[in-house]
Amino acid sequence: MSVTDGGRLPIFVYGTLRPGEHNHDLFLRGRTxxxxxxTMRGIVLYDGPGYPYAVEEPAGVVHGELVAALPETYAELLGALDRLEEYAPGDPRNLYERVVRDVTRADGTATRAWVYVAAPAVTARLRAHGRLVPGGDWRERRRTR
Known part of the structure; x- marks a missing residue:
């Protein structure tokens, strides 16, 4: 699914794009x-160099926000986030892959959303040597440090 085929999905953010984090104001303020x-099930968070990585793991759950972009800023915002996350479709050097997954809102309703997950090479390194973020909540992890 892509923007060109009508894939104007919301975006699930779990790290530095969450409200109160430094990339939120730089990328999302005024565009949502x-x-x-x-929450998103089926992923876990690993500590990264100042930001987290989401890795697909069946038993995991991650806390974040579901962001709906303003229609007039959608394509621009998605492009800016792709650059921030160093994602280009099909590029083996990607740090992240942008994928569509199920997300559950606080009221219990589910929807499909874009989410950036660690690319395969990054996932392998994290599984071998990474440090999990307990409870799958980047914001909570930062508060307890």
Whole structure:
């Protein structure tokens, strides 16, 4: 699914793009219709160099926000986030891959959303040598440090 085929999905953010984090103001402020608490099952978080990586893991759950972009900023915002996350479709040097997954809003309703997960090479390194973020909540992890 892509923007060109009508894939104007919300975006699930779990790290530095969450409200109160430094990339939120740089990339999302003024470009969103809504931001609401949400969770995603099937992923875990690993500590990165100042930001987290999401890695697909069946038993995991991650806390974040579901962001709906303003229609007039959607394509620009998605492109900016792709650059931030060093993602280019099909590039083996990607740090992240942008994929569509199920997300659950705080009210229990589910929706499909874009999420950036660690690319395969990064995932392998993290599984071998990485440090999990307990409870799958980057914000909580930063508060307890």
């Amino acid at each position: 219709l809504s931001e609401q608490p949400a």
